[in-house]
Amino acid sequence: MSSNDGDIVIRAEGLVKSFKGFRAVDGLDLTIERGMIYGFLGPNGCGKTTAMRMLTGLLTPTEGTVEVLGLSVPKDAETLKYKIGYMTQAFSLYGDLTVLENLNFMATIYGLPSKRKKQRIAEVMERYELSELGDRFAGKMSGGQRQRLALATAVLHEPQLLFLDEPTSAVDPESRRHFWEQLFDLVDGGTSIVVTTHFMDEAERCHKIAIMEAGQKRADGAPKDLMAAMGANVVEIEGPNLREIRRRLLGTEGIITAAQLGARLRVLVRNDIADPEAFLKNKDETNGATLIEKVRPNLEDVFVTATGEGRQ
Numbered sequence: 001m002s003s004n005d006g007d008i009v010i011r012a013e014g015l016v017k018s019f020k021g022f023r024a025v026d027g028l029d030l031t032i033e034r035g036m037i038y039g040f041l042g043p044n045g046c047g048k049t050t051a052m053r054m055l056t057g058l059l060t061p062t063e064g065t066v067e068v069l070g071l072s073v074p075k076d077a078e079t080l081k082y083k084i085g086y087m088t089q090a091f092s093l094y095g096d097l098t099v100l101e102n103l104n105f106m107a108t109i110y111g112l113p114s115k116r117k118k119q120r121i122a123e124v125m126e127r128y129e130l131s132e133l134g135d136r137f138a139g140k141m142s143g144g145q146r147q148r149l150a151l152a153t154a155v156l157h158e159p160q161l162l163f164l165d166e167p168t169s170a171v172d173p174e175s176r177r178h179f180w181e182q183l184f185d186l187v188d189g190g191t192s193i194v195v196t197t198h199f200m201d202e203a204e205r206c207h208k209i210a211i212m213e214a215g216q217k218r219a220d221g222a223p224k225d226l227m228a229a230m231g232a233n234v235v236e237i238e239g240p241n242l243r244e245i246r247r248r249l250l251g252t253e254g255i256i257t258a259a260q261l262g263a264r265l266r267v268l269v270r271n272d273i274a275d276p277e278a279f280l281k282n283k284d285e286t287n288g289a290t291l292i293e294k295v296r297p298n299l300e301d302v303f304v305t306a307t308g309e310g311r312q
């Protein structure tokens with residue numbers, strides 16, 4: 001592996017982590033470019049956290065090689081620690097310390113000189129709307145406030161690369177949207193970001209994503225490219241008997257899956273069927289439908305096609 005290419009922040013090859021013979025991460029190859037938000041999308045237990053912990057140098061791979069910011073991991077993990085930020089799922093904040101005490105503590109861990117420390121703490125408190133909350137115990141903050149504090153501590157030392165493990169699981173949609181705007185501000189300032197999520201809307205905001213399942217990467221690329229290259233067409237059906245139509249369609253030739261969304265049934269049809277709309281209209285299984293129309297795919301369709309249900 002060569003680290004000459006400054007535009008690559010993470011390169012992993014053949015990454016495996018086994019826990020007593022169980023392969024939580026199973027042969028992961030990754031190339032992540034500088035200046036982007038790269039997402040790991042996948043269900044609980046698919047190995048996102050384990051993969052991220054190996055990339056940060058916190059966990060030693062069973063097999064494979066990892067290079068992060070030109071450093072070999074985990075060998076150079078100690079040096080890497082000062083160049084990356086890591087916001088864990090459990091929010092590594094001290095509930096019995098105040099906002100200011102948490103920030104001071106982390107600034108000391110990162111070894112910021114005292115003048116710089118004061119300056120950075122003031123900056124992040126202002127940027128992440130914590131200025132009024134300096135004396136508040138972290139344990140007494142709302143989910144959104146805790147998340148802002150966690151992000152503030154993760155970027156105190158101005159890391160080039162930021163790892164976020166399911167950062168918005170515990171916050172409301174408004175805070176989540178705001179949080180993502182802050183991530184794009186960080187990218188604008190030169191930070192690269194790796195984020196894990198099981199939310200489709202969040203994955204859709206990433207420049208690129210890897211779709212993970214059972215420790216393996218099933219697909220990767222820009223969300224819009226993945227949607228364009230999807231191996232299925234999407235057709236929606238309306239009618240009074242959608243549950244019945246769904247039951248009849250599932251398991252029939254050419255149908256990958258069908259799921260109801262409100263008053264519509266969303267059907268994934270294999271893309272070797274030339275005219276999926278006519279195909280469904282001509283099927284007895286759709287009798288009673290009042291509307292059958294092809295629609296644009298979304299990321300959830302890509303996910304379903306790339307993982308379990310869609311591959312069977």
Ligand SMILES: Nc1ncnc2c1ncn2[C@@H]1O[C@H](COP(=O)(O)OP(=O)(O)OP(=O)(O)O)[C@@H](O)[C@H]1O
Binds near residue numbers: 019024045050
């Ligand atoms: N230290 C460990 N010992 C044994 N098994 C582990 C350990 N850490 C993780 N696992 C297992 O590895 C698998 C992947 O876990 P991981 O936490 O990486 O998944 P995830 O995709 O991040 O899901 P979640 O969002 O629920 O954390 C799970 O089956 C988990 O139980």
